[in-house]
Amino acid sequence: MRLLFIGDVVGRAGRIAVVDQLPKLRLAWGLDFVVVNGENAAGGFGVTESICDQFLSAGADCVTLGNHSFDQREALVFIARQPRLIRPVNYPRGTPGKGANLFETATGARVLVVNILGRVFMDPLDDPFAAIERELEACPLGVGCDAAIVDFHGEASSEKQAFGHFVDGRVSLVVGTHTHVPTADYQILRQRTAYMTDAGMTGDYDSVIGMDKEEPLRRFTTKIPASRFEPASGPATLCGVAVELDARGLAAKIAPVRIGGRLTEARPDFW
Amino acid sequence: MRLLFIGDVVGRAGRIAVVDQLPKLRLAWGLDFVVVNGENAAGGFGVTESICDQFLSAGADCVTLGNHSFDQREALVFIARQPRLIRPVNYPRGTPGKGANLFETATGARVLVVNILGRVFMDPLDDPFAAIERELEACPLGVGCDAAIVDFHGEASSEKQAFGHFVDGRVSLVVGTHTHVPTADYQILRQRTAYMTDAGMTGDYDSVIGMDKEEPLRRFTTKIPASRFEPASGPATLCGVAVELDARGLAAKIAPVRIGGRLTEARPDFW
Amino acid sequence: MRLLFIGDVVGRAGRIAVVDQLPKLRLAWGLDFVVVNGENAAGGFGVTESICDQFLSAGADCVTLGNHSFDQREALVFIARQPRLIRPVNYPRGTPGKGANLFETATGARVLVVNILGRVFMDPLDDPFAAIERELEACPLGVGCDAAIVDFHGEASSEKQAFGHFVDGRVSLVVGTHTHVPTADYQILRQRTAYMTDAGMTGDYDSVIGMDKEEPLRRFTTKIPASRFEPASGPATLCGVAVELDARGLAAKIAPVRIGGRLTEARPDFW
Amino acid sequence: MRLLFIGDVVGRAGRIAVVDQLPKLRLAWGLDFVVVNGENAAGGFGVTESICDQFLSAGADCVTLGNHSFDQREALVFIARQPRLIRPVNYPRGTPGKGANLFETATGARVLVVNILGRVFMDPLDDPFAAIERELEACPLGVGCDAAIVDFHGEASSEKQAFGHFVDGRVSLVVGTHTHVPTADYQILRQRTAYMTDAGMTGDYDSVIGMDKEEPLRRFTTKIPASRFEPASGPATLCGVAVELDARGLAAKIAPVRIGGRLTEARPDFW
Ligand SMILES: [Fe+2]
Ligand SMILES: [Fe+2]
Ligand SMILES: [Fe+2]
Ligand SMILES: [Fe+2]
Ligand SMILES: [Fe+2]
Ligand SMILES: [Fe+2]
Ligand SMILES: [Fe+2]
Ligand SMILES: [Fe+2]
Numbered sequence A, B, C, D: 001m002r003l004l005f006i007g008d009v010v011g012r013a014g015r016i017a018v019v020d021q022l023p024k025l026r027l028a029w030g031l032d033f034v035v036v037n038g039e040n041a042a043g044g045f046g047v048t049e050s051i052c053d054q055f056l057s058a059g060a061d062c063v064t065l066g067n068h069s070f071d072q073r074e075a076l077v078f079i080a081r082q083p084r085l086i087r088p089v090n091y092p093r094g095t096p097g098k099g100a101n102l103f104e105t106a107t108g109a110r111v112l113v114v115n116i117l118g119r120v121f122m123d124p125l126d127d128p129f130a131a132i133e134r135e136l137e138a139c140p141l142g143v144g145c146d147a148a149i150v151d152f153h154g155e156a157s158s159e160k161q162a163f164g165h166f167v168d169g170r171v172s173l174v175v176g177t178h179t180h181v182p183t184a185d186y187q188i189l190r191q192r193t194a195y196m197t198d199a200g201m202t203g204d205y206d207s208v209i210g211m212d213k214e215e216p217l218r219r220f221t222t223k224i225p226a227s228r229f230e231p232a233s234g235p236a237t238l239c240g241v242a243v244e245l246d247a248r249g250l251a252a253k254i255a256p257v258r259i260g261g262r263l264t265e266a267r268p269d270f271w
Helices: A011-028 A049-058 A075-081 A128-138 A157-166 A214-222 B011-028 B049-058 B075-081 B128-138 B157-166 B214-222 C011-028 C049-058 C075-081 C128-138 C157-166 C214-222 D011-028 D049-058 D075-081 D128-138 D157-166 D214-222
Strands: A002-006 A033-037 A062-064 A100-104 A110-117 A147-153 A173-177 A194-196 A238-245 A251-259 B002-006 B033-037 B062-064 B100-104 B110-117 B147-153 B173-177 B194-196 B238-245 B251-259 C002-006 C033-037 C062-064 C100-104 C110-117 C147-153 C173-177 C194-196 C238-245 C251-259 D002-006 D033-037 D062-064 D100-104 D110-117 D147-153 D173-177 D194-196 D238-245 D251-259
Touching: A002 A011, A002 A147, A002 A173, A011 A033, A011 A049, A011 A238, A011 A251, A033 A147, A049 A062, A049 A075, A062 A110, A110 A128, A128 A147, A128 A157, A128 B214, A147 A157, A157 A173, A157 B214, A173 A238, A194 A238, A194 A251, A214 B128, A214 B157, B002 B011, B002 B147, B002 B173, B011 B033, B011 B049, B011 B238, B011 B251, B033 B147, B049 B062, B049 B075, B062 B110, B110 B128, B128 B147, B128 B157, B147 B157, B157 B173, B173 B238, B194 B238, B194 B251, C002 C011, C002 C147, C002 C173, C011 C033, C011 C049, C011 C238, C011 C251, C033 C147, C049 C062, C049 C075, C062 C110, C110 C128, C128 C147, C128 C157, C128 D214, C147 C157, C157 C173, C157 D214, C173 C238, C194 C238, C194 C251, C214 D128, C214 D157, D002 D011, D002 D147, D002 D173, D011 D033, D011 D049, D011 D238, D011 D251, D033 D147, D049 D062, D049 D075, D062 D110, D110 D128, D128 D147, D128 D157, D147 D157, D157 D173, D173 D238, D194 D238, D194 D251
Parallel strands: A002 A033, A033 A062, A110 A147, A147 A173, A173 A194, B002 B033, B033 B062, B110 B147, B147 B173, B173 B194, C002 C033, C033 C062, C110 C147, C147 C173, C173 C194, D002 D033, D033 D062, D110 D147, D147 D173, D173 D194
Antiparallel strands: A002 A238, A100 A110, A238 A251, B002 B238, B100 B110, B238 B251, C002 C238, C100 C110, C238 C251, D002 D238, D100 D110, D238 D251
């Protein structure tokens, strides 16, 4: 099975990259399943229904979120009728939407996607380690699903790596999001879980994590906000990770993906 | 001028990688100046005089530190007699050692190295932006020095990127350290400063940021420490960034470096 | 029913205050139930079995803990055989000991004690609001118990106050601990829950939160640790809160308690 | 000399308490100098010029601020023409306004007021310990001024207490602000500096730190904001601290002040 995960899409520049590239990649690479993190898609903050639909039309099977899940308040409503949009599983009980869902590919394979928020240097939610334990008990890889993808949305590399090892051999892919910087530590862990600390953002890399530089710089140097953060509008780099799974749903191959914009291009050479 | 920066060396595994590889790289690539971040070199915590000497003998011109600068208390003493070891410049006045120093290469070029601690999600020190302003006023690129390297030791990608833009065109290289994960966002900024959010650690990547997995995993899942953190002992990946400067001391080329261990190899193709 | 809660006992000075004062207070005030927070009783870090026994002998019915619960590793063991020692209820599943327990007073009244850790500016544990909800469902005031005391161990005043309002009318007393400073905002909330943001520590107030001043001052000014923290050894102030409950287990009267040491004395005038 | 410090005035309820009480207190207690922390005076966030004028008319000699200094952007402008409004001294160089100022009382005594932001659990600014050192060097108590008041706006009790000891004997009064809860640890330190960890807010104590309970409770339990924070509108308690200085400008007497609203009344018995 061929998976593509695309990291935090930031604003209009990021959306254009997804809409332009994803249909072609889906076809060219023969992708079976595509996940897009959309927590910054709407002006940098949250996601709207029409943007979510755009991603699904462009070839995404599932859209994940993060700490900005509900910055667009309409997401609190439409998430209930959009099973392909999932929000972090460790939000409090009663939060609209689901934190994990099972999808079927065109060829009938069942793919579990779980979105989880880290807690180190983040707003404290419930234990991400206990949360994944519950999800995997309910739907074990090889039993309840044929592939399992975790979007671990977190700040600290230590927490993300510990989490990767915690589920090693029990999920197909753990990919981090939230720092908006792609990491080069992609690897297949010992028990054959594909791992990458951060997928990077899909946005303009001549920026401060996707945002126009001016206001962040002003805040760092003066400590006084002067205006809202606005997404940077230069050409985006589509960033993510490509994974080929074996028959058991574990990782056979992993490669970073970086297309367009300012970063050095990277594509899987195995497809 | 040819620069190599090597990220946080973690424990014995990391030290072996440096000692094995650096002499060969220095020669093969014709390096003019090499900086090694040594804040985790001694058992994961700080640096001793003999380890610092080892790095210098292996081909480092300068050793930088970070939030673990003085975990080995002998560093408080020997840093005074070792001008090639520098600690973050934004420590309080009166801290032993220097936070910036000017070195001469074999061919007589003057290289300024500044080590700075970020403040987001870190112990609060004085303003890193004001600190670099002072250093660059005292020693401007092209006037007081022929190259200027900043090791920005920080957690948050936003702060590192904002810092990069802040000094764009005024220093040769801003390279982040501390997250222990190499990033793939290396680029030459608009005013020709080489930039990379994190150099990555030089250590065993089958670990939690270089440390044996067991104790970090236990702490994340039980919230109760059971033993000390120990560096992981598998083969290390030497991680860093290679930069070629033009005559003005600004960046002409940049490439990531990853050699050995579990990560995909990367070397500059321009040397 | 007459309750006394005594805040974080710090080191030997704090223990002496408890052992000296508590037997007399118990008698003089005709106390029905006494809780002592013991998380800093052993040299400032954690609690040992013999210290816990000391508090129980001196007149405590229950000893609570906090973020330092298991700094003395023996507590991981003896907490299993000491039902009167409780640790925060929102630790991960599988943590030794209990986070809530039901006790009987001499006159047969049932008192529920719950110890909870806040999450703001603290190590992230599971949701304290969800945790108390579960405990109160299992043992509602007036049904499962005749009095309910919550020791909310937290840093942020906002979280403590929000928690107080959240359980207002459903518990007898919410008292904060952890900041080691007694607050003067004790009051009976609208639905008759007694509330005080922090009980204060029982320790030497010529100190930095109970610790000898020298090392904390050195760390704040130099950012470099030089030695361990040691409890200050001057005379301690016993700090806490006294509450008189009505027949329904809700608060009729509340008063701060400060006895000995440097702080202005305060005692309930209603007993 | 007789000093009164009034803690963070929150919203309209807080302002009414100041305007109603302060003129009477000034007269009744024969106050020589009054400081009001106004960082939350305008709807909970910052201060406007007309509110600042209101405080000065009501009897304040100086208005201090905190982390909310410039939430009302007009403060960035009018602070330049209002020497009686001061903002934290450890903001970056170039911040409008002053962080310390010298005032003269009716009888000709010179009073230094310094406003400082703590860094623990706060946005990181420059070192508060180094900052006070510079101010006291420029204007030592007994030489450059006859009284020195520090409003230390911070979260952590440890940092506030360490700061108090750091300047003990060198200033008249260190009073903390920001937690919005009055503490009962007021005391005269060994070298005769008056100290209180927090003055408490001047606002409605049937609230979450002065704000209407509903939204904070919603955020704590759901982690999703639903509306803006609004100040609670019930009767406020005026909270602060009263200090009598000796001829050298050191503390002779200290007492908490709590007038009106839900908290137990407290007034100095020595005036
Ligand atoms: Fe994001
Ligand atoms: Fe995020
Ligand atoms: Fe490091
Ligand atoms: Fe570090
Ligand atoms: Fe404590
Ligand atoms: Fe504590
Ligand atoms: Fe405030
Ligand atoms: Fe504040």
